[in-house]
Amino acid sequence: MIGPWLRAKRQGRFGRDHFLDRREVLRQAALVLAAGLSSCTAARPHNRAGRVVVVGAGLAGLSCAYELLACGFDVTVLEARDRVGGRVFSRSDIASGDGNVEFGGELIGANHPHWQAYASHFDLPLMEISSDEDKDARVLLGGRMLAAAEADALYAAMSTGEDALTRAAQNMDVEAPWLSPRADELDARSLGQFIDGLALAPEAARALHLSLACDNAVATSKQSLLANLTMIKAHGGGDFWTLSETHRCRGGNQQLAMRFAQTLGDERILLETPVASIAPLASGARVTTRAGGVFDCDLAVLAIPPSLWGGIDITPRPPTLQTGAALKHFTVLDPRPGEFVTTTQYAFSDQLPTMCWDGLDGQGRSDAVLVGFAGAEPAALASAMPSQERNSQIAETYDWLYPSVRAHSVRRYTANWPRDPFTQTGYSFPAPGQITTLRDRLKRGYQHLVFAGEHLSSGFPGYMEGALDSGVALARALATR
Numbered sequence: 001m002i003g004p005w006l007r008a009k010r011q012g013r014f015g016r017d018h019f020l021d022r023r024e025v026l027r028q029a030a031l032v033l034a035a036g037l038s039s040c041t042a043a044r045p046h047n048r049a050g051r052v053v054v055v056g057a058g059l060a061g062l063s064c065a066y067e068l069l070a071c072g073f074d075v076t077v078l079e080a081r082d083r084v085g086g087r088v089f090s091r092s093d094i095a096s097g098d099g100n101v102e103f104g105g106e107l108i109g110a111n112h113p114h115w116q117a118y119a120s121h122f123d124l125p126l127m128e129i130s131s132d133e134d135k136d137a138r139v140l141l142g143g144r145m146l147a148a149a150e151a152d153a154l155y156a157a158m159s160t161g162e163d164a165l166t167r168a169a170q171n172m173d174v175e176a177p178w179l180s181p182r183a184d185e186l187d188a189r190s191l192g193q194f195i196d197g198l199a200l201a202p203e204a205a206r207a208l209h210l211s212l213a214c215d216n217a218v219a220t221s222k223q224s225l226l227a228n229l230t231m232i233k234a235h236g237g238g239d240f241w242t243l244s245e246t247h248r249c250r251g252g253n254q255q256l257a258m259r260f261a262q263t264l265g266d267e268r269i270l271l272e273t274p275v276a277s278i279a280p281l282a283s284g285a286r287v288t289t290r291a292g293g294v295f296d297c298d299l300a301v302l303a304i305p306p307s308l309w310g311g312i313d314i315t316p317r318p319p320t321l322q323t324g325a326a327l328k329h330f331t332v333l334d335p336r337p338g339e340f341v342t343t344t345q346y347a348f349s350d351q352l353p354t355m356c357w358d359g360l361d362g363q364g365r366s367d368a369v370l371v372g373f374a375g376a377e378p379a380a381l382a383s384a385m386p387s388q389e390r391n392s393q394i395a396e397t398y399d400w401l402y403p404s405v406r407a408h409s410v411r412r413y414t415a416n417w418p419r420d421p422f423t424q425t426g427y428s429f430p431a432p433g434q435i436t437t438l439r440d441r442l443k444r445g446y447q448h449l450v451f452a453g454e455h456l457s458s459g460f461p462g463y464m465e466g467a468l469d470s471g472v473a474l475a476r477a478l479a480t481r
C-alpha cells in the first residue's frame with residue numbers, strides 16, 4: 001500500500017493525461033501477458049506432468065494450481081479455511097445492500113500485469129479509484145491538522161525522497177535482485193538509513209518513514225533497501241508512486257480466487273483441510289493433514305505465509321522471511337457524510353489509523369465505509385489491543401480528521417489479520433540481508449517441496465500481484481523442469 005492520499009497528490013503533480021496514457025500502455029502490456037499465461041505452460045507435453053499438492057488457496061496457491069492444471073499436472077489444493085482467497089476477502093455483509101468491502105487486499109495497480117491480465121482473461125471489471133487530486137488533503141501530524149498549503153509543502157518535500165529512491169532503483173535486476181550492481185551493500189543497508197541520508201526537513205523525513213513503514217508493514221529500519229529498489233523498478237520506476245493503487249475489482253477482488261477455483265473444480269480443492277506436516281519420500285513428498293489425511297505426491301507447493309511455517313512440521317525446516325503487521329478498521333457511516341463529497345475521502349496521520357479512505361468508493365452509494373489502515377508498529381499495537389480501546393483511539397483520530405464521522409457511525413469492525421490463525425501477519429517485507437542470503441534459496445526450494453506466496457515475489461512483495469507473480473512463475477518453472 002502506498003497510501004491513496006500520496007498517490008493522488010503525485011497524480012495531480014504529473015497531470016491526469018500523463019496518468020491515463022501510462023495506464024493504457026500498461027493495460028496493453030497486461031493483455032499481451034494474458035495471451036501467454038496458460039498457453040505458455042500448456043505447450044509442455046502432458047505425459048511428463050506429475051502429481052502436485054498445493055497447500056493454501058490464496059491467490060498464489062490458486063494461480064499456481066490453475067496454471068499447472070492447464071498443462072496437464074494432477075493438482076490437489078488443500079485449504080485450511082471454509083473459503084478460497086486467503087487474505088483477499090470481499091465482504092458484502094458490512095454495508096447494507098450489496099456494497100462490497102475488501103477486508104484484505106484491496107487496491108490493484110495499473111502496473112500490476114498479472115492482475116490486469118487475469119481480469120481481462122476472466123472478464124472481471126476493474127474500476128478506477130477516485131483520485132480527489134483537486135481536493136485538499138486531510139493530514140494530522142504532531143497533534144494538529146495541517147493547513148492545505150502546509151500539506152502540499154510536506155508532500156513536495158516527501159516526493160524529493162521518493163524521487164531519490166526512484167533514481168537509485170534504475171539499475172536493479174528485477175528477476176534476480178541478488179545479481180544487481182552492489183547487491184550485497186544495498187541489501188545490508190536499510191530503507192531507514194537511506195532516508196536519513198537524504199537531509200530532508202525533519203517533518204518530511206518523519207512522514208516518509210511513517211508512510212513507507214505503513215506500506216511495507218515493518219519499520220523502515222527493518223526493510224532491505226535492495227528489496228525496496230527492486231520493488232520500485234518492477235512497478236515501472238516513477239510509476240510506482242502513481243500507478244500501484246489505481247483500481248478495485250467491481251463486485252469484489254475475491255472473484256478472481258473464485259474464478260480460479262471454478263476452473264479447478266470442487267474435486268481438486270479440499271476446504272477445511274489444514275495441513276500439519278510435509279515430509280520427503282524416497283521420491284516425492286508426503287503431506288499430512290491435521291485430521292490425519294495423507295496425500296502422497298511428486299511435489300508439494302507450500303503457499304502459506306512464512307508467519308505460519310513454525311506451526312507446521314516441515315522437513316527440512318526452511319529459513320524464514322520477515323513478515324510484518326497490517327490491519328484494517330471499518331466504520332460504517334449511514335448516511336454518507338456530506339464532507340465526503342465536499343472534501344477528499346483520503347487522510348494521512350501519525351495516530352491510529354495511519355491512512356484512511358472510503359471502502360465503498362465508486363459504488364454509487366448513499367452510505368460509506370470509512371477504512372482505517374495501519375501497518376508496522378501501530379498495526380502490531382492495535383492488533384493486540386482490546387477492541388473497545390482500539391475503537392475509541394480510532395474514533396478520537398477521526399474527530400480530528402473527519403468531524404462529522406462520529407455522528408454518522410452505525411457499526412465498527414476490525415480485520416485483525418495478525419490475530420487470524422491462518423495468516424498471523426499483514427504481509428511480508430525482506431529484512432536487511434534477506435534478499436542476498438534467503439530469497440534465491442527459497443525460490444529454488446527442495447527436491448520434494450517448493451514455495452509460492454507474495455513473500456517470494458521480488459518485484460511485488462506484500463501485494464496481491466506478488467502472490468500471482470510467484471504462483472505463475474513457479475508453475476512455469478515446474479512445467480519446464
Ligand SMILES: Cc1cc2nc3c(=O)[nH]c(=O)nc-3n(C[C@H](O)[C@H](O)[C@H](O)COP(=O)(O)OP(=O)(O)OC[C@H]3O[C@@H](n4cnc5c(N)ncnc54)[C@H](O)[C@@H]3O)c2cc1C
Pocket residue numbers: 001055056057058059060061078079080081084085086087088103104105106107108273274275276303304305308312326327328415417422423425426427452453454455461462463464465466467
Ligand atoms: C490489511 C491488508 C491490506 C492489504 N491491502 C492490499 C492492497 O490494497 N493491495 C494489494 O495488492 N495487496 C494488499 N494486501 C496484501 C495481499 O492481500 C496479499 O499479499 C496476498 O493476498 C497474499 O496472497 P498469498 O496467496 O500469498 O497468501 P494468502 O492469501 O495468505 O493465502 C494463504 C492460504 O493458505 C491457507 N492456509 C494457512 N495455513 C494453512 C494450513 N496449515 N493448511 C492449509 N492451508 C493453510 C490460508 O487460509 C490462505 O487461504 C493487503 C493485506 C492485508 C492484510
